[in-house]
Structures are given as C-alpha cells and as structure tokens.
Amino acid sequence: MKKTAIAIALTSATAFANAQTVEVKLPTFYGKMNVTQEFVQQENDGSYSRLQSNASRLGLKGDFALNDELTAFYQAEYQIDVDGDADDAKALTMRNTFVGAKGSFGKVQAGLFDTALKAAQGKVDQFNDLPGDIKNIVTNSENREANAVRYSTPSLSGLVLTVDHINAEEEGAHNGLSLSAVYSRDAIYAAVAHDSEVEGEGVSVTRVVGQVSLADLTLGALWETEDDNGESADGFMVSAALKATSKVALKAQLASSDIKAEGSEQMSLGADYKLAKNAKTFVFATMGENDAEDSGVQVYGAGVEYKF
Template sequence: MKKLLLASAVAALSVSAANAAPTFYGKVFMTADYVDEELGNKSDDGVQINSNGSRLGLKGSEPLSANTDVIYQLEYAVDVDNDDDQTFKNRDTFLGVKNNTFGEFRVGHNQSTTDYINNVVVNEGYWDNLGTTKIKSEQKVAALNMADSGRISNSVVWQAPKIDGIPLQFAAMYANDDDISDDNNSGWGASLMYDQGQGFTAGVAYDDDVNLAGSLIRGTATLDLATFNSGFPVTLGGLYQEADYDYGDKKEKGYVISAQMGLTNFAKPATIYTQYNNTSNLDGVDGFDSSQIVVGGKYYYQKNMIAHAYIGQNDADNVVWVDKDGKRLSGNLGDGKVFAFGGGLEYKF
C-alpha cells in the first residue's frame, strides 16, 4: 500500500512538473531581396538582407482546477539583421485563463481580433506588407497597402468556447487607453469565423479605436477547390475592408484576392501562390491609391525548413507623407513604384 501511494505521489509530481515546463519556440526567416524603388523624380535600387517575422517565444499552461488552466505566452520579434537598433520587439505577450465553460481570457499585449478571420493573405517575405498605409519621410519609398490589424497594448481578449455542432468561433477585445494626456479613446473589437471543416470559411470583424483612430470593418472568405475535385488542389481567398479614419477625407476601401496551389511533381511538398491587393484613399486621403501583384512559391525541405521565392510590384498614385510628429502634410510627392524579387530560408523550431 505504501509503495502504491509513493508511486502515485511520484506520478503526480511528474505530471505537475511537465505542466509547469514552458515550451520554447521560434523561427528565423531571412531573405535576400533586390528592390527597385521610385517616388516622383527619386529612385534607388539594390540588394537588401531582410528578417521577416523572425521570433522567439515561451508559452505554457498550468492547471488551476479540474476545468480551468492558467495560460501564458511571452513572444518577441527578433530583428536578425538588426537594421533599426532594436533587436527585440513585443509580440503576443499575455497571461490568462482557459475554462471549458466560459472560454479563454487573455490580458496583455494581444493580436487584434480582426486578424482572427484572416486566412486570405498568402504573401511571404518582403511582400508580407499589409498595413503600410503611408510613408513617414519625404525621402522614403514604400510598397503601400491598406490598414491591417496589429498587436494592441493594455488589451483583454475573450475567445468564446466552441459549441459542438456549431461551426462558429466568436472573439471580442477591449483595448484600454490609459494615457490621459491624449485624445484617444479606449476601443473594442469583435470577430466571428465560420469554418465547418469542409473547405469553405467565412468571417466578419469590426473594431473601433483599436487598429486606427476610427473604425475598421473586414470580411473574408476562402474556398478549397480540392473539396470538389481532389486533383485540383487550389485554395481561393477574398478579403474586403473599409477603414473610416477620424481625420480622413474619405473612407479607405480595399480588397485582396489570393490563390495557392499544391504541387505534386517535386521530391518534396511545394506550393505556388499569387495575390492581388487594391486600395483606394489610403489613410483616408482622397485619390491616394495603390495596387499590388505578387507571385511566389514555397518548397518544404522539411516541415520546419522552407525555401521561399517571389516577385512582385506595387504602384501608388498621389503619395502623401507625415512628419515626425505624425501630422499628415498637404500635397503629394507624386507617384510611387516598388518592384522587388527575392527569396530565402525559413527555419522553425
């Protein structure tokens, strides 16, 4: 009996120790990109070494009760080529609880719930540039796109529990503005995703004073054609979005259309993809428009070791810029164009 009790105690301690141990994870994604930039009468070109979404993180959970776990995550972006004098930047960093009945709560620095419905963007590396709505220097050239969801400080996220038989996932966010010296307001957002696991998804999201000073609404849908024909492994995606800036002249309106296809005639798994972006009234400025087309591919040497290659071009009309204090200046710098191709290696661990 004593031996049985001792064995049970050792087993319990082992489980507890296993639960307490965090998971260390990350990835390094480096590319070499040839970039040709033009803005008005200015131009520049050359090869760049870029770090793309490289990160390090710790995450884990610990039982609090029979139905509730404490969850935590510390994740930081790592600028491997260190071109901006800040090697580490905060990504999703939170402490929370997960309950079988009430769902999951996260408090800290969280990804906006608007991003929870985005499985449409397929661009990688240099062209993973959604969210660059304006340039911040008269001398700078940038591939410009619609507003994107970001990571929000001082935020609380609630993910509702999934209900058996109902293919919906609901999430909500509250973002607290604790700086009484500015005019910003606390914000909120919510998203709803439909995914029955049969090759079709649809989502809608809305936020106010979360990702921008104003409101943003986004809708997405994807369709896996292999569901209807196994010999045609193509997934199509579409995203439509409107951003209403408090300081804007017009609503920013944009859409994304994407397609990716798996290839079977290689020794290892591979995919090719294309994506078209179109945005009008960037940052709420009437006539400040952009379009972008990218074609690329991925080759999986192993599941965690992926080679990338891509080529694309972004064209922008009537480019404006903001000064160092964030004030949008009148007039424009002319039209801009960015052409780039490149590739690299992504390693996950």
C-alpha cells in the first residue's frame, strides 16, 4: 500500500514537472494627454480664451494566443477631460472598445470603434483633434460607431481591405456599411473608402486619401463627397509637414467644403517642438469662415502632448 502511494506521488510530481508553462500577458496601459491654451477671435462678436483638452485618453489593450493559429485581442479606451470641464456623469467617455481574433485569415472584431471610412484618413490631417481638424469643416463622417462588426484582410503586398457592418438594432431601420481599401508601403499611403447609411438613412459618403513622404517633406490630400437623399456636396483638404530640424516640424493645411456649411474655407499653420520621444510642445493658428454673415473665426493656441 505504501509502495503504491509512493509510486502515485512520484508519477504526479513527474507529470507536474513536465507540464508546459502557460504565459498570461498583462494588458498594456497607455494614454495621451493633449492640452492647449487657446485664444478665440470671432468676427463682429466677442473674443475669449479657453483651456482645451483635445481627445486626451486612457486605455488598456492586449492579446493572447488561443492556439497556434489564432490570437485573441482586446482594447478598452476612454476619453478624459484634462481641463476639468466634464461633469461627473461624463468624466469618462467611451472611445474605441472592442474584442476580436486574428490569424492568417485576417482579423475580426466587434464593439465600438472608428469606422473604416474615418480610419482611412490615416495621418493626412496635420491638425487632428485641434480646431483645424477636418471634422470641423470638411466632413460629417468622422464617426465612431457602436454595435459594429469588422473584418479586415491580411496585408496583400501593402493592401488591406476592411468592411464594417453596423447593426441598427431597431426593426425597420437600415444597417450601416463602411468599406475601405488602404495601401501603405514605404513612403506612400493611399486609401478609398465608402459609407452607406452610417451618417443617416439615405446618406452615402465616398472618401479618397493620398499621402507621400519625400525626404523631410510630407504632402497629403483628402477629397470627400456626400449624397444626402439626393442633395450632393463635396470638400477637400491639402496638407504639408516639413521636418525643419531633428526637433522642429512645420505644418500647414488648407481646406474647403460645402458639406458642413456652404462655402466653408479654412487655413491652419503650426509648428511642433519635440521634447522627447513621446512628448512635444506646439503652437498653431487656424482661420476659417463660410458663406454665413459674420462667420469668420480665428483661433491661436499653444499646447503640450504627452504619450505613454
């Protein structure tokens, strides 16, 4: 009896020693703080100053192997208002939050995230999240949609195709569809994207984007057209960034659009100074107007951005 017990104990100890170790990775904690002091001058109206938190955020993300061929991934991201403006109910605003799986077939994800059309802009917008952002003048379709399911192909020599199915979750309502084809390789970025009934019923949007880097100079352009139940309008934006020194980058952007307001025109100029790998300080000026009387607005600002 004693010999049997000893044999069982030795067998169990050997099996435990030979068992494979399963590595459980902790999620990555990340974030961005972007804050600007801005001065706003309105045509034939009062001027004022403001402190702005520009899409500052905190998040967790990670992945882990399900088997040799399949990897799970996830992300939970929330916007925070560093300037303290948000009330307690809005202290955290959900941003891109999803779960998914990827493998040789490509990847699938579900949750809340930027549409394929929004993501197709890449980095062409040199004043993203600032007053010169294209969402403020060029487009209505910078959407982040809930109840969405996405499939993206693996990279085909730099080309990735993406399709989003956005569930309406109401009887009789139309589901949204967002598609993109994005080519990115070396110094070239090109994309074409299309939304159907994402912005609203009977609304379709097409976007074309291009960007190229030539040594220290980066040039970009975006064109968009929107059809809202038979009423069409379009807009465009061109941008440039010059790496003047190892620490200084100069930026310029010009936009024109009838999509958000008739006759909208905007120009932005700015400069970034690199403080560290993930930190910068910057200044900018944005001037815009449209066909409406006394619509002219000028915004001047300076800020800092920390990423971690």
